[in-house]
Amino acid sequence: MNNDQDGRSLASLVSDLTQQVTTLLQTETRLLRAEISENVSKAGHGVVEVVGGAVCLLASLVVLLQALVIALAKAGVGSGWASLLVGVVVAILGVILLRTGMAGIAPSGLAPDRTQEQLNSDARVIKGQMR
Numbered sequence: 001m002n003n004d005q006d007g008r009s010l011a012s013l014v015s016d017l018t019q020q021v022t023t024l025l026q027t028e029t030r031l032l033r034a035e036i037s038e039n040v041s042k043a044g045h046g047v048v049e050v051v052g053g054a055v056c057l058l059a060s061l062v063v064l065l066q067a068l069v070i071a072l073a074k075a076g077v078g079s080g081w082a083s084l085l086v087g088v089v090v091a092i093l094g095v096i097l098l099r100t101g102m103a104g105i106a107p108s109g110l111a112p113d114r115t116q117e118q119l120n121s122d123a124r125v126i127k128g129q130m131r
Contacts, residue, residue, distance in 0.1 A: 035112040046104025053097030063087035
């Protein structure tokens with residue numbers, strides 16, 4: 001058998017490399033699971049915000065329609081304009097919640113980017129070790 005400068009056989013080196021690659025893949029799998037779990041959690045929060053935004057927009061629609069009716073019926077009475085102001089504020093809140101929620105559940109935000117970068121780095125290291 002061929003021996004390298006450290007006195008270890010080629011079979012020993014291949015065995016060590018196989019063990020290290022296996023350990024590396026197991027570690028990367030754990031990292032992938034953790035990252036996916038984190039991203040799913042973010043998506044869950046995004047869904048809650050989207051639902052909250054949708055509820056606010058629905059409530060604002062009711063208030064805005066009520067305000068329009070009151071404003072048209074009374075032509076300038078303060079209660080109608082007050083309802084209109086409340087409706088606009090709730091609508092703005094709903095839009096903000098929808099936008100932040102949608103950003104949280106965007107597919108690009110769910111991709112395991114760190115794991116992919118780490119796997120690419122590991123592949124380069126393994127290729128370098130094989131040379």
